[in-house]
Each structure stands twice: as C-alpha cells, then as structure tokens.
Amino acid sequence: MNVAVFSAKSYDKQFLSAANAGQHELTFFEERLHRETASLASGFAAVCVFVNDELDAETLQILAANGIKLVALRCTGFNNVDLNAAAQLGIKVVRVVSYSPYSVAEHAVGLILMLNRKLYKAYNRVREDNFSLEGLVGFDLHGRTVGVIGTGKIGLIFAQIMSGFGCYLLGYDAYPNDRFETIANARYAELPELLANSDIISLHCPLTPETEYMINAEAIAQMKPGVMLINTSRGKLLDTRAAIDGIKAGKVGYLGIDVYEEEDDLFFRDLSSTIIQDETFQLLQSFPNVVITAHQAYFTADALEDISETTIASLTEFEQGRPLSNEIAAKQPATAK
Numbered sequence: 001m002n003v004a005v006f007s008a009k010s011y012d013k014q015f016l017s018a019a020n021a022g023q024h025e026l027t028f029f030e031e032r033l034h035r036e037t038a039s040l041a042s043g044f045a046a047v048c049v050f051v052n053d054e055l056d057a058e059t060l061q062i063l064a065a066n067g068i069k070l071v072a073l074r075c076t077g078f079n080n081v082d083l084n085a086a087a088q089l090g091i092k093v094v095r096v097v098s099y100s101p102y103s104v105a106e107h108a109v110g111l112i113l114m115l116n117r118k119l120y121k122a123y124n125r126v127r128e129d130n131f132s133l134e135g136l137v138g139f140d141l142h143g144r145t146v147g148v149i150g151t152g153k154i155g156l157i158f159a160q161i162m163s164g165f166g167c168y169l170l171g172y173d174a175y176p177n178d179r180f181e182t183i184a185n186a187r188y189a190e191l192p193e194l195l196a197n198s199d200i201i202s203l204h205c206p207l208t209p210e211t212e213y214m215i216n217a218e219a220i221a222q223m224k225p226g227v228m229l230i231n232t233s234r235g236k237l238l239d240t241r242a243a244i245d246g247i248k249a250g251k252v253g254y255l256g257i258d259v260y261e262e263e264d265d266l267f268f269r270d271l272s273s274t275i276i277q278d279e280t281f282q283l284l285q286s287f288p289n290v291v292i293t294a295h296q297a298y299f300t301a302d303a304l305e306d307i308s309e310t311t312i313a314s315l316t317e318f319e320q321g322r323p324l325s326n327e328i329a330a331k332q333p334a335t336a337k
C-alpha cells in the first residue's frame with residue numbers, strides 16, 4: 001500500500017522502515033499535515049501522522065478527495081483528528097493504542113529530579129568549573145505526597161516509581177482503576193483533596209473537552225505553596241498564563257513540562273537561529289525554576305519500535321481488509337494522545 005508519512009524525521013524513517021521491511025511503500029514528507037499541505041497526499045491510499053498534524057474537517061475533505069482511505073496515527077492520542085468528519089468521509093482512523101508507557105512515566109520522573117535537585121543548573125555549573133553549591137539545595141522525595149491525575153497506563157507506572165521513592169500517592173481519575181490502590185501508599189482522592197495536599201502534581205490524563213485547562217488559576221489557588229507541577233501529557237491541560245502567574249506569585253515552586261499548549265509552531269525542529277515570536281514561551285524559559293523538554297517523553301528506542309510495529313501492522317490489516325485492531329470509532333470519547 002502507498003502511504004504518505006507526514007512530519008517525518010530521521011528517526012521516523014529509521015524505525016518505520018525497519019518495521020515495514022518492504023511490506024508497504026512509504027513516502028516520507030518532512031511537512032506537517034494540515035490543510036495547506038494535504039494535497040501532498042494525492043495518489044496515496046493512506047497517511048501516517050503524528051501529534052501535531054492537524055486533521056480537521058477541511059484537511060480530511062482534501063485527503064478524501066485525493067483518495068485517502070486510512071489515517072494511521074503513530075501516537076496514542078487523537079485529539080488532533082475530527083473523527084466525525086473522518087467517519088462521514090469514509091476515512092478509517094487507527095492509532096497506537098499503547099506503547100512503552102515506561103518511556104513517558106520515566107521522563108516525568110526525570111523532570112522531577114531535574115527540578116528537585118536542580119540538576120540542569122548543576123550540570124552547567126560544573127561544565128564551567130563552578131563547583132559552588134550555593135542555590136542548589138533540593139528536597140528529599142521520600143515522604144512527600146505526589147498527586148497523579150490520570151491513573152491509566154502511564155500514570156500507574158509513574159505512581160509505582162514514585163512509590164519506590166517512598167512517596168505517598170494521591171490519585172484522581174474519572175474512571176478509577178483497581179490497580180492504583182494496590183501500589184504501596186497510594187489511594188484515590190477527589191480532585192480538590194489532591195490539589196490541596198500534593199507536593200508534586202503530575203498530569204497523565206488525556207486532553208478532552210472536560211480536561212482542557214483543568215490546571216487553571218482556580219486549581220492553582222487550591223495547591224500548596226511551592227508545589228511542583230509536571231506535565232508530560234498534553235499542553236492544553238495546563239493554562240500556561242495561569243502557571244506563569246503562579247510562578248511569579250511564588251505559589252508554583254517548580255514547573256516541568258514536556259508539552260506546551262502552542263507547541264505546534266515550535267517543537268520537533270531546530271529554531272536555534274530564529275527569533276521565537278511566542279512571548280509566553282519565552283517568558284516561561286526565563287524562569288529559573290522551569291524545565292522544558294520538547295515533547296520527548298515518548299522518545300525511547302523501545303517506544304519507537306512499539307509505535308512502528310503497531311503502525312505497520314495496522315496498515316497491513318487495512319490492506320488485507322481485516323478488522324482493524326486499533327481503529328478509533330467516531331463516537332468513542334477521546335482518550336490518550
């Protein structure tokens with residue numbers, strides 16, 4: 001099958017080509033898929049896309065008019081696809097329901113340790129032969145309370161790791177999972193209790209209309225002074241302006257993010273020689289207690305292998321007319337991305 005792969009980076013080519021082993025004809029486009037680039041898919045049967053490709057109704061109409069019958073998301077979440085429009089146009093949508101959840105959970109823990117022990121500052125200091133410890137004092141994770149919002153595949157593993165540090169875990173989930181409370185020192189709580197009692201709050205729920213800006217000024221006001229916020233889930237779960245206000249007021253003591261609500265125009269490319277126009281992002285970068293990574297939490301060889309194998313298997317199922325194991329139905333509530 002002829003597949004147009006959008007937002008393709010060297011690593012996508014490497015891992016997808018290895019999993020494909022010549023089964024499908026993959027054409028890699030560096031461009032992001034959106035309404036202006038959708039015509040590149042002319043002559044292909046399927047498109048393969050990632051988190052920041054924009055599959056709104058207009059883009060899907062162009063794809064359908066160009067003969068596209070399948071959208072294969074090489075990610076878990078699908079908040080960037082208008083599923084109803086796809087269904088109306090007869091385009092099937094598949095995703096990678098799960099891949100190494102350890103990748104994202106471990107990265108969230110990495111952000112915590114970066115912030116807690118100020119490792120990003122320590123690294124730079126030592127590189128400059130500055131061996132002073134002034135300003136590097138951290139705090140033990142042992143005995144601290146960690147709030148986990150979303151206790152699905154990633155949240156559960158994150159909670160297990162934090163439990164290993166000797167933390168207390170408060171979980172909040174719209175659909176609680178029996179396994180969470182089997183973790184040592186973990187129990188479910190209502191959201192206000194979690195917000196009020198956690199020293200660290202980590203977001204692991206999907207972006208849906210219900211969760212958009214769930215961490216806003218009102219939520220931040222309920223938190224402990226000096227709280228650490230970690231977001232490896234989706235940028236729009238956090239109201240960035242409210243987080244900035246919280247940092248300026250000293251209410252938010254640490255912010256670690258792998259996702260940003262306006263990341264589409266920034267992440268996954270080298271902009272080091274350009275002037276970044278996003279003043280909110282630049283302001284965030286200026287704070288000494290903020291650590292940002294550019295949507296790399298998933299980025300392990302293990303996860304890339306899982307993603308590529310599932311994506312190629314979905315393409316093969318579609319080509320052979322078999323039931324699609326990873327199909328997203330139009331009426332299904334949006335889950336992970």
Ligand code: NAD
Pocket residue numbers: 076077101104149150151152153154155172173174175176177204205206207208210211232233234258259295296297298299335336337
């Ligand atoms: P999952 O579907 O296994 O778990 C999500 C959990 O969130 C579920 O338990 C669900 O019940 C819960 N949830 C749904 N709506 C909620 C709500 N309104 N309030 C509280 N909880 C709610 O998904 P996962 O595989 O654990 O992924 C979690 C998130 O991680 C994804 O949504 C995705 O946005 C993000 N993610 C980020 C990266 C990255 O590289 N940064 C990679 C993969 C996934």
